[in-house]
Amino acid sequence: MSRKDRMSGNEAVAYAIRQVNPDVMPAFPITPSTEIPQMVSTYIANGEMDTEFIPVESEHSSMSATVGAEAAGARSMTATSSCGLAFMWEELLVAASNRLPLVLALVNRTLSGPININCDHSDSMGARDTGWIQIYAENNQEAYDNFIQAFPIAEDPRVHLPVMVCQDGFITSHAVENILLEEDADVREFVGEYHPEEFLLNPGKPVAVGPYAVSDYSMEAKFNQEQAMIRSKEVILEIAEKFRSRFNRGFGLFEEYRTEDADYILLIMGSAAGTSKQAADELREAGIKAGVLKLRVFRPFPAEEIANALKGCKAVAIMDRCESYNGHGGPLASEVMAALYTSKVYIPAISYIYGLAGRDFTVETAKDIYKELSDVADKGKQIKQHTYVGLRTREER
Secondary structure, three states: EEEEEEEHHHHHHHHHHHHOOOEEEEEEOOOOOOOOHHHHHHHOOOOOOOEEEOOOHHHHHHHHHHHHHHHHOOOOEEEEOHHHHHHHHHHHHHHHHHOOEEEEEEOOOOOOOOOOOOOOOOHHHHHOOOEEEEEEEHHHHHHHHHHHHHHHHHHHHOOOOOOOEEEEEEOOOEEEEEEOOOOHHHHHHOOOHOOOOOEEEEEEEOOOOOOOOHHHHHHHHHHHHHHHHHHHHHHHHHHHHHHHHHOOOOOOOOHHHOOOOOOEEEEOOOOOOHHHHHHHHHHHHHHOOOEEEEEEEEEEOOOHHHHHOOOOOOOOEEEEEEEEEOOOOOHHHHHHHHHHHOOOOOOOOEEEEOOOOHHHOHHHHHHHHHHHHHHHHHHHOOOOOOOOOOOOOHHOO
């Protein structure tokens, strides 16, 4: 039975880690994810879990040790943020290409420079093509729930890919919210035990992990990896439904909030979805049909599903908390627009960049964006693509 508590997002993830009780957790501190390994190490010191905690000398070492432990047959995970993820870059691709079902708790923080410790999605979006499944949380509850679902997704025989569980730095990681926690036994039963078929320390069946692949084989390995990513979509949906049936909450690839008859939709990821929902609610009271499509799963990218969810609206704003430096939009906008075109859904779609390095995104700002969508759809107004939201004017700088 669920019980009520109050926790920060970092506390919630650490609590979920205690309940899952992985075999190995290497970690190196970096703001704003430092509390996660700190709390887990405290649980271990207090005898509340028996995970092997490995303090390492860097984030690169952290992921290297996680990869090694997972390859040896241990259920393994780590946590990091921002530059720590960037320092892991090489090992991210090793983990995915070796088909290791490990889990990373990522607390999103902007990448340098200039140096900043606040939230945006430049770290995880920079790693979007490393072969990892990526799941995003709006609030502390979802951060907790997503982590519990991560290992069953990663370890499914149809998948065997690493999972990145993302939450917004400080906004959720350090803010305290009401939360529903599950009983330890229920969580462990849901997650199950890990019994890998192939692993390095199996004396009866020695295997090689990460060997050199000549050109005759490497491309097939990449194709198989991509097929696993495609298959992971159905597994994510199955695990989400199983979680919903067991604990009465959650959703699959994305959440559709008041979109069934919406004329104008904001498509967004992470904590700012809550702000967008509040704006949509207030506009609905004024008779304006506003809705929010909150993307939970960015990898695998649910292209057809998003296009189908948007096809009935008049216009959509695609909100990126990250800059792609391509001159025409953020990474989410690029993929959503491609999905709409491929599915022959021809609606106005506007790319917005918001919240970089922790810049505020308010209800009034969201309302202004809905107003612009209305002007585009109903009055034919031309709105500049790749618009920065909340950018200070030259006089204010």
